[in-house]
Amino acid sequence: MLSSETSSKARALGAVVLSGTSFQVGAAFGALLFPAVGATGVVALRMLIAAPTLLLIGRPRFARFTRPEFLIIGCLGTAMATMSLALFAAVDRVGLGVAVTIEFLGPLTVSLLSSKRIVDAVCAVGAAAAVVLLTGFSGNSDPLGLVLAFLAAAMWGSSIVLNARLSVALPGTQGTAAAMAVAALWCIPIGAVSAGSALLDWKILLIGVGAAVLASVIPPLLELFAIRRLTRATYGTVMALYPAIAALAGLIVLGERLGGTQWVAVALICTSSAAATLSAANSPHHNTNHPRGADTVRGEPTSDGTHPHPPIMCKDPATRCTACVCASEAAKPTVNTVSAASRPTDRSEKEYADG
Template sequence: MVVRSSQEGAPGPVLASKVGSGRAVGVSLMLGSGLSTQLGAAVAALAFPVIGPVGVVAVRQWVAAVVLLGVGRPRPLSFTAAQWWPVLGLAAVFATMNLALYTAIERIGLGLAVTLEFLGPLAVALAGSRRRTDLACAIAAGVAVVVLTRPQPSTDYLGIGLALLAAVCWGCYILLNRTVGERLPGLEGSAAAAGVSALVYLPVGGLALWHHPPTLPALACALAAGVLSSAVPFLSDLVALRRVPTHYFGIFMSVNPVLAALVGVVVLDQHLDVTSWAAVAVIVSANAVTVTTTTTTRPAGDQTHRS
């Protein structure tokens, strides 16, 4: 007979407790990341009347570049042509996506703009799938979009179009990010793309700020938007991804439209009607179901780290 110590089985519960604690921290970080992103967008909207979306996006791109270049430490002089092309494409996506989204927020509100933008990752997740579940999610999301954009005398079609452009850019970001990740190590590709985008916005942002001189509060809002929507989510996501499975991350990313709608109500006094809230819930659910039931695991970075 083998006599076992009463403490021999202890590491199991202790390890389980540590894993559970780690996941709880990860979930808190993901929720904090999403809330920070939407608060950043709301704070950015406060600066629109003074410096406009272009000025705010320029400041945000500069903040994102400082953060990503500091973390990724790219070596652009060593990049080959095959590495530079997807990096330049990613830089163009960064620049276009944020400007389209922020201009859409100015025109149609935070909740609706972010909800429509989330069609981008949903479309990529559903592309090529033949599962009935995914087909049902696609149909449900399509109906919800029709409900959200239903024609009314006050419908801002340009704002809706810009939000959909941001969605297309996010889908392109996912595909380009995969290519960049395959051709460059670590975060070098994303950091280089953020740097190029920031350089593009030097003359663009400078001209915007020249024509719309920033007040101190507006500049503070733009800087806060850069920190809240770029620096904080980027660092939070990096830590969270070490504590939670990839599919958990995708599910929690899907909560962003709800957070955006809530922040829009509290910070910007932008209210959605009951029908619009129901449509937002359908799109969020379609995202969550698609991510949960996807059999092929994708890198979590596919849906995050947008600078």
């Protein structure tokens, strides 16, 4: 019989897999609405659910934000909006599996650029090979779709770096929630103009809300359960399976069939991501402890007391976490500068920590 600790970890591993499955299936069901409302309309529907949800969780105190904090929030929100719009436009053109696999290159690149370890150089070669397989030999006839997927990847990586700076200046999820509100202000009007009255159709609303709940509400709840029971390395390694889950969701829900070289590319990205995560976790120079001793998104430490999100992760364009302080070693020299410059002088450290 399994011990209670082993059983708990097994349930946590299952929760991470279910979280990724829920997100990708939600994205796939959202893609079913493309003919009716377009990619921007789907993003607008998701933002209508995601932004209020994250605002309720983060409860940002806008009156206490400083000008430098507002500037970073605006940049982060714009990056998140661009990421969401570009990703779903790419899904519309090249399919869910290919788009998500390419998008995964964003956080992976952020992690690899901050490292000089040999294993990470091998991971970079693997990721480069995956790009060649996806773009050069996949027979994909939509260059614009590939460009949009790479744009989503760049915006995901940028979001991680920006939120690494913001999460030190602002405690908890305040900064991420405020940035999501900014993203919604960009995406909802664009989607409403593009989709028009189709967004008011009750059938479309029903599917859209269901897809948004699958992708933006259920995953954070499952991850909250998982991060309390798993180490950062284990959590990140399991999350490296997400491109494969996306490809399977596209196959089952949307009937998208990847070729053999594309499946090899997906496997290379998953393997490179998992290896980079484990390499960072085992590095004696990598600071795995969160500055405030807890996860900036959920406020919960992992079972080993470290930051629960691996350096290459932070998922959903809607509610996916982008607040990984450990995401980029390269961002660390600027973190303290932003924190010191943006922190009000008329508040004590305890008052600031309390939000």
